[in-house]
Amino acid sequence: MTEKLIFEYSRPGRRALAQAPAEAPAIDDIPAALRRESPVGLPQASEMDVVRHYTRLSQLNFSIDTHFYPLGSCTMKHNPRACNTLASLPGFLNRHPLAPTSHGQGLLACLYELQEMLTAVTGMEAVSLTPMAGAQGEFTGVAMIKAYHESRGDSARDEILVPDAAHGTNPATAVMCGCKVVEIPTDADGDVDTAALRDAVSERTAGIMLTNPSTLGVFEQDILEIAEIVHGAGGLLYYDGANLNAILGKVRPGDMGFDVIHMNLHKTFSTPHGGGGPGSGAVGVGKRLRDFMPIPVVGRDGEGDGATYRWLTEKDIPHTIGRLSAFMGNSGVLLRAYVYARLLGAEGMTRVAEFATLNSNYLMTRLREAGFDLAFPDRRASHEFIVTLKRQKQQLDVSATDVAKRLLDYGFHAPTIYFPLLVPECFLIEPTESESKETLDAFVDAMIAIWDEAKADATTLKNAPVNLPVRRLDEVAAAKNLDLKHDSATAIGA
Amino acid sequence: MTEKLIFEYSRPGRRALAQAPAEAPAIDDIPAALRRESPVGLPQASEMDVVRHYTRLSQLNFSIDTHFYPLGSCTMKHNPRACNTLASLPGFLNRHPLAPTSHGQGLLACLYELQEMLTAVTGMEAVSLTPMAGAQGEFTGVAMIKAYHESRGDSARDEILVPDAAHGTNPATAVMCGCKVVEIPTDADGDVDTAALRDAVSERTAGIMLTNPSTLGVFEQDILEIAEIVHGAGGLLYYDGANLNAILGKVRPGDMGFDVIHMNLHKTFSTPHGGGGPGSGAVGVGKRLRDFMPIPVVGRDGEGDGATYRWLTEKDIPHTIGRLSAFMGNSGVLLRAYVYARLLGAEGMTRVAEFATLNSNYLMTRLREAGFDLAFPDRRASHEFIVTLKRQKQQLDVSATDVAKRLLDYGFHAPTIYFPLLVPECFLIEPTESESKETLDAFVDAMIAIWDEAKADATTLKNAPVNLPVRRLDEVAAAKNLDLKHDSATAIGA
Amino acid sequence: MPFIPHTEDDIQSMLATIGVDTIDDLFDEIDPSLRDVSLDTIPARASEQAVTRLMGERAARDAGGLCFIGAGAYEHHIPAAVWELTTRGEFYSAYTPYQPEASQGTLQVVYEYQTMMTGLTGMDVANASLYDGASALAEAVLMAVRANRKSKASRILMPASVHPFYRQVAHNICANQGITFEAIDYDRTTGRIDTHALERWAGEDVTALVIPQPNFFGVLEEVDTLTDWAQSNGALAIGVVNPLSLAVLKEPGRWGTGEGADIVVGEGQPLGAPLASGGPYFGILCCRKKHVRQMPGRVVGRTQDMDGRNGYVLTLQPREQHIRRSKATSNICTNQGLLVTAATIHMSLLGAQGLENTAATCIANTRSLVAKLTEIDGVESVFDGTAFHETVLRLPADAGAVLNILAERGVFGGLALADFYDGLDNTVLVCATETKTEADLDIYAQALRAVLAEQAEAA
């Protein structure tokens, strides 16, 4: 089952006429030199063509709404439908970002309360909701750290420490902020090597970026010591919130000593992943960085029913690192996170961490008992854990990719593979709190069945997937012979 | 690909807790004898279970949004999404049916205008929107005919004439209204046998029920003569609007002499079929039956911007046959039809008939040229036409069912088969106006390919479908060993 | 052209294939006198944008108001997932599942629905739904006449405590078949069926007794006694229920000392259908197994495919009009498939516990509302029978006038019963579902207190 391109449905002169003005008024005053002469390469299709095509395309996807999706570090949990429905109410959707705040008190009240809830659950001092994704949240954090040091005349601090297991966004962000990256090794237990850290810090240390629990699926046991080392050296601590789901409501980054945190609301607060976005990377700050928050932030004047809300700008936060989006970040995503937070409440937030951790440890135990090797067998799992298929690779030449592709045939999305880079044939597995025991058991059954298949005939795995719309795709050829657009489109659009 | 029952996901104590009150207040004042003691057999599932299950189930369906669906007499045309979106605005959805009409002027204005548009496009005198489906529209029509005769003291008229090709609802309706059914034969060209009709009418004739174009896919050439015969005998003419799509805006039942018509708004006015409903069977009446319309009807007081709308009841229409639903029929369906009618406008309505007929005649010509036999080769197709596979059945023992099932494998919903009953191995094909030439051509290609398959090896067809979630289902066993509910449900619900 | 994909090239090439010059030629079998149609009074097409704006404005006119009206349609919270899933194109735009292999989604949903309905009602069998509660009652009456072979009278005992509109609909649909409805009065004190009025029919040929639970006044009937009375008098017992109530009330399958009610119908709206000014809703119909072949409407059965896999089909079709024509059990063709889909998802999300909590909260809210309202001078409950989630109150003023003033102030205070029952002048049927907060109840009480005070002052 594959589906043609929308351009292949296109016929000259066809239109879904109801959806746009029927005619183009003359626009004679625009000089010819500025006018378009060549056709626009868009498909010419009927509404029915379009509805059918995109309905069929949607059916080619795995998604949380259809499949278990234990993609490590991505927190593919259930997306409650109320979040979408309520954020899509016409009053919210139709409001212009520059409409007067007198006509936006509904939105602003939601955002203000979201700031407050996120502040409380992370143990920080304040939250700015404006960053549009995790990576922009990271940028925000490091930019604030730089601004902090510079505001103190301490501008030689240009090194960001990053554990070698970190997400790629961490070093990439440090560089975007004009910093150098110093990698810190991981010890055998999966913790940051504190001795190496002590050696690495210096008067050039701007800060450290940490995910905790780390991408290795374990909670940094020495986090308080790490904080002491870095703060002692004059650096600040940045918390990468990618794994916040593991500790939500249970442990707070602010209590660990972090000065800034970003949250992936599209993970921990269950806003949709949307096939790659939009995300939302709200940042929480401690007292050292409060003055540097990105704008706009929502402020409140007055109390109770008489309270009014407004945007805080550079007039209110003069040392702000400034605006990072044209308007107010991904407001619609923030509304979804707000609805989710209200549906959970305080107790529900704590349950997120508890049941994500329960599911993860249960699945880890079951897989270990089924004969799979854990990367850190002596550790508790956090909300995720790592299986290494190194032995399988050596014994049968079956790779993590092969097992991942075969899982797709069994109706399970594959875990994250080959990340973190330092674990060979790595399977990073995150079940999330919203999956049931039966689903986890079925996943274990599939893993066992696949392993049996591999032992019987490894080509079964090498040929996988066979039950999907396409079989294994040639990614090398894709990169070599770049085909990034359908070439007849312009012609068809004539 | 099949999907478990929702009951098989059920686990005692599981709940999607956000969606209902968390607790049950005590209801001590209800006597024990009136209280429930046994468990309610409902599944106990999480929101994620439910979302996944029903998302997956939906994917097992063919639908207009995914497949060409040339189901004769069912008018499976495109359902514009705006109709659903706009009828689902909170102001419409949340209004109680008995809320004061002062708080329902928006709805009533839409319904009033829909009445007016339907009146005009059918050439009748007035329209009542209350019947909830085609069959209830038919009931309404015949009940009005009976009431008309009775009001004139002409109560011996108890025979309803029905052509032998009619929808089964026609004779069933006549009986529901306490009438006898007199079948009228069809002549070789597919028209009503007018000689037989002349013989059949008498002082017992209450009326005739006609579909025009008929279910044979042809327009009654003698319709004016038929009207004369029936009216001459003192009977009235009922128009079954199932095939109204064929003539919408092009020919009007009122002009043909019909006294009453029902419209399947879920066909001609593109409200959703919904897997079997809701429908809407609005009725239009001529002057003879105006006094008998079912209530409520929407009336207008005043003109222009100052106009107000209200429900007309038995006080306004004292001879009404009365109320046929608890409130106002399928109001939400009527709103969808209203949006569709406004998007089409007058010109668009006429185009419906024109392009439905163009598509039908084109597909008929192509299939004839491909070697298929037409039931009425000398006639124009209306919006639908009939292929008979009698020759194929004789030559290869391939039935209409076999071809239909194989079409499913090719990604086309099957046409209506074995209806009308009087054409052997009948394929009643209705492409509708919203399908493109390419789709019709692809359907012809599939028919040719299937015919080639049949000639090569008829078992290919006998084994079809093979590409669907299930293979051919045993309907005989289903009727013999009735299994109408999942039996462990009550136990699981404990 | 809106919703028509044909390009000019397509049209020309198609006409050439057919062998005609114009589309109009395709209508040449139709008498020319019929082909000259004017549609002048129908407006020209509007763009989706224009219609969107129009409908937005009209919907806004109808929005708002704190609703305490019940009377057969109830405001309940519908989880967001219900209609997001139900309106998926594959459900929304599918036809009746005549090709079962291509319709397993719809068919399985209906099978699950049937299972849930039998669970809720305690009956053996459920059909795939009828139009609405009122027309389902009419179908149940027709079914009872077919099923009760011992009765020749086609006589239905129809209590006055059944919803007035249901009684009208049943009459309008059944009257042409020679069925007579005998009214059974209600007890002026309890609001229940007057058992003395019923006793008059003991020993007569009675085809069926209709038993509403709760009844139109919100009062609970003595269903065990009534069911036993019917069955011991050779009549079938037809229950008319609010399905939500069955989460807490005895299920019809256990009414009486025998095998329970024979047929049960009800309005499905409380199970996931929005109020929507009256529809689309759906009619529930369940029955005992022995009556299954007299049941109207579609039914889905489980069977197996050629490979032995489970699958679902429409079954018992020989009862239906498209096979049996004039001998069908009903002329019904369409069911309310989309509403059944919504209801099935709704019940899956709420589960038994969620339904029970909802029902109990409705009851508690109505009790609380009645307590607040009857604190007002001159406002009192009319009946002393135990209520479900509706109650009839008498006001010390003209109820219609009071309700109109309340509506202007944003409170829809209930339904005035004067038009429906002699002797119930100045009465209002009120309902407070689980959607109402304590603050909402206070708003109603304060508004009513104020209006009555103004009325008293003016008088």
Place this chain on the structure above:
Amino acid sequence: MPFIPHTEDDIQSMLATIGVDTIDDLFDEIDPSLRDVSLDTIPARASEQAVTRLMGERAARDAGGLCFIGAGAYEHHIPAAVWELTTRGEFYSAYTPYQPEASQGTLQVVYEYQTMMTGLTGMDVANASLYDGASALAEAVLMAVRANRKSKASRILMPASVHPFYRQVAHNICANQGITFEAIDYDRTTGRIDTHALERWAGEDVTALVIPQPNFFGVLEEVDTLTDWAQSNGALAIGVVNPLSLAVLKEPGRWGTGEGADIVVGEGQPLGAPLASGGPYFGILCCRKKHVRQMPGRVVGRTQDMDGRNGYVLTLQPREQHIRRSKATSNICTNQGLLVTAATIHMSLLGAQGLENTAATCIANTRSLVAKLTEIDGVESVFDGTAFHETVLRLPADAGAVLNILAERGVFGGLALADFYDGLDNTVLVCATETKTEADLDIYAQALRAVLAEQAEAA
């Protein structure tokens, strides 16, 4: 528990399998001092019903108003099909398509989007989107610095006629990398880039020139001249466009006498994203083929599977952070997948003709609005350069005050520019898209006339 399916039995059996007594034991590697958390200030959970009501009330507070504000976000009609399809669970709840075989829906949508974007812009390559228009400009600047190997200065010429917020965002994101932005003034008469101000940089080491089309004032820049100027001075030409305008305006791929602009960015919001108080929107980024390996963000390529069937994958991943880490072209990870899906469906429904009709209607409506408003005494256009669908008007009164009064009367009259530009006191940037009727324009004109008259009287 909301969104957690575990039953008590499940919990016990899972804990037993793990070998611990309580869930809390699973956190025993964490320092006890960290595990004593109070969430007192976070409210208790609310039911979906309660949150639905709250959000309904809050949304209603923000509803209404006739909007004539543009300034980077535009009210356009979005066909109903767009978001009904986009929010289908399979699009809405899917992750980034790292497993391409399980993500062909999302991947093909992005490939189609890329094709449409190159068609619209006339550029060779489009990425899978960035966060929004402003941050896309920042990424384009960073990309230009990487791509223009001849330039050592990291110097960007940034006209004042670029959206002020875009300039701020570009600065805030790029400043840490030693990039300098040189402001280029605008011509006070035409509202276009002041070419004299530009000439000052001729012969200097300039990395890139940013060219807005239309510019923030709604005025059309002389894009051919500017592109040629940049490229003949060794600088890259970065276009910042409103994608809707490209249905009628010369596409950046043809700007100038050479091979067109080097990089084009823009705010995708006009292509199917609701206003939604500012987001989520999506950033467009296109470039010439020679720069493709410097492009930030995700890109989808077409390839083949083991059986030779076409399929789609993320490609050029070696540029990205998850492979290249500190050497990546950007730290960007997330794109705006759902918005890209909406835009792709939106463009499919409108097609070139629909987009052109929309753009032309916006232009005509704004011309008509300006004509009506400038009939009012003292109201005049500030610039004489040809406009797209926005215009700066000067009022004979304090613009901020006038706009506030208009807003109270239900008209959002535009954006006051005094805060953004010296010398533009009392000016308003106004916009009338295709959503506005003649009657709407008259409402604005009458309201403004009334307010100005009152102001004049009060003065």
